[in-house]
Each structure stands twice: as C-alpha cells, then as structure tokens.
Amino acid sequence: MATYHEEGSMHLPRADAIRSRLIDTFSLIEHLQGLSQAVPRHTIRELLDPSHQKKLMLGDQHQLVRLSIKPRHTEQITPARRLLSRLPVRCSQTPPLSLWAGWVLERPIFTYFIIFLIFLNTIVLMVEIELQESTNQKLLPLKLTLEVAAWFILLIFLLEILLMWISNFFLFWTNAWNVFDFVVTMLSLFPEVVVLVGVNGQSVWLQLLRICRVLRSLKLFARFRQIRVIILALVRALKTMTPLFMLLLMFFYIFGVAGVYFFESYTRSNRQDLMFHMYFLDIPNSLVTVFILFTLDHWYALLQDVWKVPEVSRTFSSIYVVLWLLLGSILFRNIMVALMVTNFQSIRTELNEEMTYLEVQHKADIFKRQIIQRRQYQSRDALRSSQSKNDTSEPSNLEKESVDLEPEGDEIKQNITKHTSMVSSKEKESFHFSEFSYYSSDSKDFENIDMLDWETHVHQNLPGLMEMDREERVVWPRDSLFRYFELLEKLQYNLEERKQLQEFAVRALMNFEDK
Amino acid sequence: MQKARNDHEFQAFIQRVIESPVFVMLMISAISMNAIIVVLWTYPDVRNALFRLFEIAQIIVLASYLLEFFMKVYVNPIGYWKQGYNLLDVFIIIISMFPYSFFVIKGMHYSYLNIINGLQTLCILKLIVYSRAIRTLITSVGQTAKIVASVIILLFLLMFIFAILGFYLFGTSEMGDQDNWGNLAVAFFTLFSLATVDGWTDLQQELDKREFVFSRIFTVTFIVLASFIFLSMLVGVMIIHTEDSIKKFERELKLERHQNRVEEKQVILKRQQEEVSYLMQTQQNVNYKSFSDLVESFKKTLNHTDPIVLDDFGTSLPFISIYLSTLDNQDTTIYKLQELYYEIVHVLNLMLEDMPQKQQSQSFDEVA
Numbered sequence: 053m054a055t056y057h058e059e060g061s062m063h064l065p066r067a068d069a070i071r072s073r074l075i076d077t078f079s080l081i082e083h084l085q086g087l088s089q090a091v092p093r094h095t096i097r098e099l100l101d102p103s104h105q106k107k108l109m110l111g112d113q114h115q116l117v118r119l120s121i122k123p124r125h126t127e128q129i130t131p132a133r134r135l136l137s138r139l140p141v142r143c144s145q146t147p148p149l150s151l152w153a154g155w156v157l158e159r160p161i162f163t164y165f166i167i168f169l170i171f172l173n174t175i176v177l178m179v180e181i182e183l184q185e186s187t188n189q190k191l192l193p194l195k196l197t198l199e200v201a202a203w204f205i206l207l208i209f210l211l212e213i214l215l216m217w218i219s220n221f222f223l224f225w226t227n228a229w230n231v232f233d234f235v236v237t238m239l240s241l242f243p244e245v246v247v248l249v250g251v252n253g254q255s256v257w258l259q260l261l262r263i264c265r266v267l268r269s270l271k272l273f274a275r276f277r278q279i280r281v282i283i284l285a286l287v288r289a290l291k292t293m294t295p296l297f298m299l300l301l302m303f304f305y306i307f308g309v310a311g312v313y314f315f316e317s318y319t320r321s322n323r324q325d326l327m328f329h330m331y332f333l334d335i336p337n338s339l340v341t342v343f344i345l346f347t348l349d350h351w352y353a354l355l356q357d358v359w360k361v362p363e364v365s366r367t368f369s370s371i372y373v374v375l376w377l378l379l380g381s382i383l384f385r386n387i388m389v390a391l392m393v394t395n396f397q398s399i400r401t402e403l404n405e406e407m408t409y410l411e412v413q414h415k416a417d418i419f420k421r422q423i424i425q426r427r428q429y430q431s432r433d434a435l436r437s438s439q440s441k442n443d444t445s446e447p448s449n450l451e452k453e454s455v456d457l458e459p460e461g462d463e464i465k466q467n468i469t470k471h472t473s474m475v476s477s478k479e480k481e482s483f484h485f486s487e488f489s490y491y492s493s494d495s496k497d498f499e500n501i502d503m504l505d506w507e508t509h510v511h512q513n514l515p516g517l518m519e520m521d522r523e524e525r526v527v528w529p530r531d532s533l534f535r536y537f538e539l540l541e542k543l544q545y546n547l548e549e550r551k552q553l554q555e556f557a558v559r560a561l562m563n564f565e566d567k
Numbered sequence: 568m569q570k571a572r573n574d575h576e577f578q579a580f581i582q583r584v585i586e587s588p589v590f591v592m593l594m595i596s597a598i599s600m601n602a603i604i605v606v607l608w609t610y611p612d613v614r615n616a617l618f619r620l621f622e623i624a625q626i627i628v629l630a631s632y633l634l635e636f637f638m639k640v641y642v643n644p645i646g647y648w649k650q651g652y653n654l655l656d657v658f659i660i661i662i663s664m665f666p667y668s669f670f671v672i673k674g675m676h677y678s679y680l681n682i683i684n685g686l687q688t689l690c691i692l693k694l695i696v697y698s699r700a701i702r703t704l705i706t707s708v709g710q711t712a713k714i715v716a717s718v719i720i721l722l723f724l725l726m727f728i729f730a731i732l733g734f735y736l737f738g739t740s741e742m743g744d745q746d747n748w749g750n751l752a753v754a755f756f757t758l759f760s761l762a763t764v765d766g767w768t769d770l771q772q773e774l775d776k777r778e779f780v781f782s783r784i785f786t787v788t789f790i791v792l793a794s795f796i797f798l799s800m801l802v803g804v805m806i807i808h809t810e811d812s813i814k815k816f817e818r819e820l821k822l823e824r825h826q827n828r829v830e831e832k833q834v835i836l837k838r839q840q841e842e843v844s845y846l847m848q849t850q851q852n853v854n855y856k857s858f859s860d861l862v863e864s865f866k867k868t869l870n871h872t873d874p875i876v877l878d879d880f881g882t883s884l885p886f887i888s889i890y891l892s893t894l895d896n897q898d899t900t901i902y903k904l905q906e907l908y909y910e911i912v913h914v915l916n917l918m919l920e921d922m923p924q925k926q927q928s929q930s931f932d933e934v935a
Contacts, residue, residue, distance in 0.1 A: 072839050073881060295700035302695075305602070306688045312609045313685030335609055352760040368682060370756070377763065383715070386802045387708055390809035397810070423888045430895065506896060510889060528882065536882070547897075554901065557908055564915060 067544040074537035131220055132158075153219040157212075166212060167275050173205045174269045206244070209237050209268070229274040236267045281403070289395040296391060300384055304346075307376050308339040314372055317363040328357045345373065346380045412515075419513035582642050585635075591697060597631040598693050600624060605687045628690075629663050636660060652696045659693060662686050707816055711808035718801050722793065726762070729789050730754040737779055747773060761786060762793035 099105060099117060132154050135141055141148060156162055180198045183191055213234060216224050224230050273279050315332035331341040331354065345351050351373060358369050528536070584590055604621055607613050614621070636656060640647050647653050665683045695701050730751060738748030747757045747770060761767045767790065774782035 068836060068840070070881075072836055075839060075843065295698070295704045298698070299695070299701055299704065302691055305691060309605055309609065309688045310685035313681045313688075316681045335606060348763050348765045350766060351763070352756065352766050355756070374759070377759075378719075381763070382798070382801070386805045387809070389802055390806040393806050394810045394813055420885050423885060423892065426892060427888050430892070506892070510893065514889075533882070550901070554904070557905075561908060561911060564912075 064544050064548055067541045070537060070541045070544065074534070074541075077537070078534065131223060150219050153215045157215055157219060163275065166208075167272070169205050169208055170269060170272050170275075173202070174266075176201050176205070177266060203244075205268075206237075206241065209271075210241070213237060229280075233271055233274060236270060240268055285396065285399045285403075288399055289392055292395050293388065293391050296384075296388060300380075303380065303384075304339065304342055307372075307380070308335065308342045311338045311342060311372070314368060315358065315364065318358050318361050321361045321363065323361065326357055326360065328354050342376070342380075345376055346384075348377065348381050351377060416513055419509070578642055581638055585638055585642065594631065594635060595694065595697060597628050598690060601628045601687070601690045604628075605684075605690070608684065625663075629660075632656070632660050632663060632693075655692060655696075659690050662689060703816065707812040708809065710812045711805055714804050714808055715801065718797070718804060722762070722797050725793060725797070726755060726758045729785075730758055733758070733785065736781060736785065737774060737777075758789065758793075761789055762798070764790060764794050 099108065132151065135148075135151060135154075141151070176198050180195070180202070183195055183198070216230060224234075273283065311332050312335060318326075319329070319332050328341075330337060332338050341354075345354070355370065355373050358364055359366055604624055607617075608621065639653065639656075665686065666680075669680070669683060695705070731754075733748050734751065734754050736748075738745060738750075738754065746753070748754045757770055760770060767786070771782070771786050774786070
C-alpha cells in the first residue's frame with residue numbers, strides 16, 4: 053500500500069471516496085485485470101422508454117446496461133398490474149376471470165352498493181326484532197319481505213366473498229380485514245344453514261347464532277378509511293405494548309399463585325361471617341381476586357376480612373395487598389397510560405410522514421432554484437470584477453504558494469465549466485466563465501452576510517436535494533468524466549495543502565508575536 | 568483489567584455453551600416446569616397423587632439453576648455480580664433452597680410453610696432475561712424509578728401528616744372511631760383507602776355517625792390532595808419521562824445502525840484499494856509509478872463523443888453548483904484572512920522599527 057498515496061503522506065477519506073467512485077464508474081479493476089469490460093452505455097430508463105427501445109433494438113444489441121440502484125418512493129404496485137404483466141395473461145386470447153373480478157371489486161359503484169346493503173341489513177334486522185314478538189296477522193307479509201331481504205343480502209355478501217376469492221385467493225387471507233369479513237359472514241350464515249338442514253330451531257345456541265347477524269354491521273368498519281386508520285393506530289399501539297402485557301401477566305401469575313399459598317389458613321378457617329371466603333380458594337378464584345385488587349375494588353374490605361382470622365399473620369397479608377396495589381394498579385396502570393401516549397404520538401408522526409416528505413421535496417426544489425440563480429448572479433458579478441482586478445501584491449512566501457494553488461483550482465473550475473457547458477440536460481445554463489479572479493471589495497459584504505446563512509442553508513437542504521426523485525440525468529462525455537474525477541481528487545489534496553499552509557502561517561505569526 | 572486466564576479456551580467454550588440456543592431452550596423449559604409445578608402444588612389431590620414426581624422435578628429444576636449459576640460465575644467471576652439480572656438469579660436460587668433447608672432445620676410442618684411455598688412463584692421472573700422486549704421496557708421504565716420514588720415518598724409524607732391529624736381528631740377520645748383511626752397503622756390504612764378512593768364512603772359514614780365536626784372537610788381535602796392531585800401528578804411525570812427515555816433509546820439504536828453502515832462502507836473501500844495496489848504490484852510489463860500511469864492507457868481509449876449517462880448525485884449539476892459556490896466562499900474567507908495576516912505583519916513590522924537595534928536583528932532572522 054506504500055505506492056498508493058503518491059501525494060505525500062496525506063490520507064484524505066474524501067479523495068479516497070472520489071477515486072473509488074471513478075473506479076466504479078469505469079469498472080477499472082475488471083479492465084486492468086484484463087477482463088476488459090466495456091463501460092455500460094445505457095441506463096435502465098432508456099430500456100423502458102418505448103421510443104428509445106426501438107432505437108436500441110435496431111442498433112447494437114450487445115451493449116451493456118447500467119443498473120442504478122436507488123431507493124425510490126415508488127407508487128403501490130397493485131396485483132392487477134402484476135397480473136397484467138405476466139406472460140400467460142398477455143399471450144392469451146381472453147383475459148382471465150380474476151382480472152374481471154378485481155375490476156368489479158374496485159368499481160366505486162360496487163363499493164357503495166355494498167355499503168348501502170350493510171345499512172339496509174342493519175335496518176332490516178332492527179325491524180325484524182321488533183316485529184318478532186307481535187303476532188299481528190296484517191304484518192305477516194311485512195315479516196316475509198324482511199326475511200327475504202335478509203336472505204338476499206346474505207347472498208350478496210357471499211357473492212362478494214366469492215369475487216374476492218376469484219380475484220386472488222391467497223391475497224385474500226393475508227389481509228386481516230378480509231378475514232374478519234369472512235368470519236362474520238360465516239358466523240351469520242351458520243344458523244341459517246342449520247335451520248335449512250332441519251335441526252330443531254328452539255335451542256339456545258341457534259338463538260345466539262341468529263344474533264350474529266348483527267355482526268354483519270361490523271363489516272362497515274372495513275369500508276371507511278377514517279375508521280380503518282383509527283383502528284390501525286389502536287392495533288399498532290397495542291402491539292407495542294405487548295411486552296408490558298407479558299410482564300403484567302407474569303405479575304398476575306406471581307401474585308395469584310402466591311395468594312393461594314399465603315391465604316391458605318384464611319380459606320380453611322371455619323368462621324361463618326367471612327364475606328370473601330371463597331376468594332382465595334384455588335387458582336382461578338385467586339386470579340379473579342388479583343384482578344379485582346388490580347382495579348382497586350373493595351380492597352380494604354377484603355383486607356379487613358382477612359384480618360378477622362387470627363391464624364393469618366397481619367403483616368404478611370397487608371404487605372401482600374399494599375405491594376400489589378402499589379405495583380399493579382398504581383404503577384402498571386400509569387406505565388400503560390404513558391406508553392399509550394408515547395405510541396400515539398409516534399404513530400401520528402408516522403402518518404404525517406407523507407406530508408413531511410412532500411414538504412422536504414418542495415424545499416429542495418426551491419433550494420435548487422436558488423443555487424442556480426446565485427450562480428448566475430455570481431457569474432455576472434465576476435465578469436464585471438475581472439476587469440477591475442484586485443491588485444494587492446503578495447510579497448510573502450505564503451501568499452505565493454497559495455497563488456500557486458489557485459490556478460490549479462481555477463483550472464478545475466474552468467474545465468468543469470467548459471465541459472458542463474456541453475451537457476444536454478433539461479436545464480439550459482450557460483456558464484460563461486473566462487477568467488476567474490478575486491472578488492472586488494464591494495461584493496465582500498454581500499458574501500459576508502450570506503456566508504453564514506449559506507452553510508446552514510446548504511446543510512438543511514442538502515439531504516432533501518439528494519433524495520429528490522431526479523428525473524434529469526446528466527450526459528457526460530467520457531473523457532471529461534474521467535478528467536472530472538481526477539481533478540476532483542486533486543482538488544481535495546490541494547485544499548488540504550492550503551489548509552496546512554494556513555496553519556503554518558498562523559503558527560509563524562504567533563511565534564513572531566511572542567518576541 | 569482482566570488478567571489472562573490460563574484456561575481461556577475452556578472459558579470460551581463455556582461462554583459459547585451459555586449463549587447457545589439449546590441451552591437457552593433448556594433453561595426456559597426448566598423455568599416453565601417450575602412454574603407449572605408450583606401451580607399444580609395448590610391442588611391437594613394432585614399433590615398427594617404425584618408427590619414423589621414433584622419432589623424429583625423440583626430437585627432437577629434447582630439443579631439446572633445451580634448449573635447455570637456456576638457456569639456463569641466460572642466464565643466471569645468478578646463481572647458476574649455487576650449485572651442486575653444475575654443478582655436476580657442468585658436471589659431466586661436462595662429462595663428455591665428455602666423449602667428444603669427449612670424442612671431440614673425445622674421438620675415437616677413449619678408454620679410459615681405456605682409462605683415459603685408461595686415465594687416459589689417468583690422463579691418465573693427469570694424468564695425476563697430471555698426476552699429482549701421486556702428487558703428494554705424495564706430499562707426504559709426503570710429510568711423513571713427515581714422520580715416515581717420521590718413522588719411516592721411525598722405522598723407518604725402527606726399521609727403521615729394527615730394520619731396524625733386524623734388520629735388526634737378522630738381516634739383518641741372514647742367517642743371516637745377507634746377501629747379506623749385508633750393507632751397509626753390503622754390510620755395509614757384508612758388514608759390509603761381514601762387515596763385510592765375505594766370504599767371511602769363507608770369510612771365517611773362511620774365518621775358521620777359519631778358526628779365529628781371536621782370530618783367532611785378533612786376527608787374531602789385529603790381526597791382532593793392525594794387522589795386527584797398526587798396520583799395525577801404521578802401519571803404526568805411518568806408520561807414525560809417514559810417519552811424521553813424511549814426517544815433516547817431509539818436515537819441510540821439509530822446511531823448504532825448508522826455506525827455499522829459507515830463501517831461497512833469503509834470495508835468496501837479498503838477492499839477496492841487493496842485490489843488496485845495489488846494490480847499495480849503485479850504488473851510485469853511496465854513499472855507503474857502511480858495510479859495515473861496505470862490508467863493512462865485506459866484513458867486513451869475514451870472517446871469524447873462517447874456519452875455516459877449518469878444519475879447519481881456526485882456528478883449532477885446541482886452538486887457541482889453547490890460545491891463550486893462553497894469553494895468560492897471558502898476562497899473569499901481565506902483571502903480575507905490572508906489580508907488580515909498581512910496587515911498584522913505590517914503593523915508588527917512598524918512596531919519593530921521603534922525598538923532598539925539588537926532585538927530588531929533578532930526578529931528579522933525569525934521572519935526570514
């Protein structure tokens with residue numbers, strides 16, 4: 053590695069990064085190893101663009117394509133689109149049934165129809181329950197129509213589920229809302245089927261199952277977006293609280309089982325006036341008692357009851373109860389509240405992420421425009437000031453060396469500007485730099501005020517700019533790109549040298565002042 | 568600080584065993600078995616039927632706890648005692664040994680036997696070590712412990728004041744409510760009952776029966792202070808601190824991830840550099856002195872008219888504009904600095920001319 057850093061003993065990470073970029077872009081390593089791979093000439097976007105594609109196909113088909121991997125905010129790829137791009141679908145004469153089913157499901161008319169049916173179902177059920185008790189003969193046709201309507205609605209729901217199955221069977225089960233729909237519909241279907249089969253319709257179970265019809269109204273939750281968002285937020289908040297619930301369960305177990313042991317003598321005592329005698333009898337009872345204590349209900353009465361039995365040691369029982377109250381109902385309850393609040397806040401910020409992303413993009417756009425304007429202003433200014441050159445003579449050695457560095461930097465800038473003037477990008481900028489010298493003093497103040505803002509400005513907007521979905525690509529001529537990378541690397545070293553020279557100057561000055 | 572151990576290979580082996588998933592599974596099953604046995608012990612018929620089995624199972628469980636303990640202490644004798652969860656392990660082992668030791672010391676029917684048995688349930692707390700989520704929860708909540716403790720101590724002080732007040736108001740005289748306010752301990756319980764607003768109406772009724780003058784004001788004041796203000800304050804304080812600690816935790820996680828990514832990038836960069844230097848060293852034909860010579864021939868193959876389309880940030884126009892502008896700003900600052908230096912030199916020069924000759928010649932040598 054000794055031959056690597058030929059620029060003295062400096063080791064700049066930035067220069068290394070630039071060099072590695074160069075090596076990557078031109079795939080130099082493969083080339084130098086003799087594998088001599090051609091540099092990819094095209095990008096993926098050219099391939100996908102139909103007009104370009106034709107040209108490519110007509111031309112040389114052995115060219116390489118550069119794959120650029122960047123995180124992009126792509127829009128949602130629906131399964132329908134995926135299905136459309138599959139080969140069997142494209143080559144067949146008729147579209148498959150699943151496509152049609154998916155199309156029907158997405159029609160707004162269909163969704164509104166289903167929502168209307170759900171409402172109708174609720175109303176029908178309400179009226180039916182009211183009329184069930186009355187034996188008025190005139191209402192018989194009404195009852196019949198209600199029954200028919202209920203059956204009809206049930207059939208339509210079944211049809212909808214069938215449509216969803218046709219559209220995509222496996223995706224149906226991955227979506228929790230669909231599973232919920234399915235369960236509710238099956239639950240309400242079950243009693244009807246049982247009645248049809250001929251089982252005696254008087255058992256309590258059947259009555260209960262009929263009530264499940266009401267659950268069909270719950271299907272409404274899946275349809276409205278706002279309700280969905282709220283329920284999703286709630287479920288996510290609960291999910292983040294699962295460790296808390298596990299810990300709580302552990303404590304329930306500890307205090308429940310320990311309670312059975314501690315209050316054994318209380319349970320076994322023969323006194324007749326104990327109100328809470330059965331409360332610590334065995335494990336299920338003890339768990340219920342622990343829960344009752346958790347909700348702070350009648351704990352003092354329980355404790356006083358336990359004190360009535362002389363065999364139970366008062367200290368232990370009071371320690372048990374007070375400890376569980378402090379730990380469980382006071383501490384745990386408040387931890388739950390605190391976690392809920394934190395989670396809701398973070399969920400809300402995540403839901404706003406889309407908004408903030410767009411905002412950042414917008415700001416980055418403005419920033420870009422500002423840069424361009426600034427550049428143009430500076431170019432005009434520099435042209436004006438190049439005539440009135442600043443003639444502060446530089447007698448000291450230090451100044452001379454920095455002047456040597458400057459032409460290097462100038463050359464870089466000139467080269468870059470000359471080459472970039474040939475690029476064919478979407479923005480037409482013309483950099484008309486001929487010479488580039490020191491700024492005149494009247495622009496000094498402007499620079500001063502702007503400089504502080506400039507840095508913070510750049511730092512704030514740079515990430516947004518970097519992540520912008522750039523539609524524009526820059527067409528580089530190859531040798532200029534190579535030269536650009538080379539010069540950039542050299543610039544880093546030069547800047548570093550200049551910094552060191554400045555430090556030398558400062559130190560020399562300090563030594564001088566000490567005398 | 569750790570001196571090298573002579574048996575470090577064995578130590579590493581034991582360390583690996585402790586962290587292996589098989590061992591973890593074994594421990595978790597031992598703890599669950601312990602938990603189930605403790606539950607089943609409560610049913611007397613089951614206990615009588617499978618008495619021997621339970622004893623043997625408990626001995627096995629205790630043996631596995633001790634095994635884990637010894638292994639961990641062997642691996643890290645000094646550092647073991649500094650971790651909280653290991654102290655919990657030791658505590659649980661001591662508790663598990665209580666029944667047998669008491670049985671040996673005091674015989675079969677010790678009066679506090681049921682309490683000892685009840686304490687066995689604490690063994691399930693060992694499961695916390697194996698669950699990362701619960702551990703993070705406890706650490707983030709544990710940081711609020713100090714504040715919570717201080718609030719509870721404040722509440723205790725308040726209760727103390729009111730207990731004494733209540734004792735002297737309601738509990739001393741013969742007509743007073745001796746059951747609830749008779750001595751300090753009972754008064755505390757009464758006040759706690761008021762603070763958790765459970766069954767306080769009954770207590771208030773007792774006081775009303777004896778027709779005390781201030782009882783209502785007393786009770787209401789205490790309830791407002793303790794239940795409404797203090798307990799709500801507890802909730803508020805916990806919310807704020809939990810938020811802070813969770814945010815801090817997430818930030819640390821992000822930082823760690825960022826560092827990992829940076830490290831990976833460095834690794835890739837280094838590999839590239841090594842490849843290039845290797846290439847340079849193994850070139851037999853020409854002795855390349857530097858990287859630029861190496862790629863000179865490659866450069867000649869590049870055509871100006873051959874385009875490359877790039878869309879990464881480093882070669883895009885906004886980047887170039889920003890970079891050049893920043894460089895310009897840098898230049899202006901440095902020029903200004905240099906002008907300032909020059910002024911300083913000039914002024915000092917002038918000062919020197921006013922000083923005697925001897926020192927002047929000395930300082931001239933320095934500057935030159």
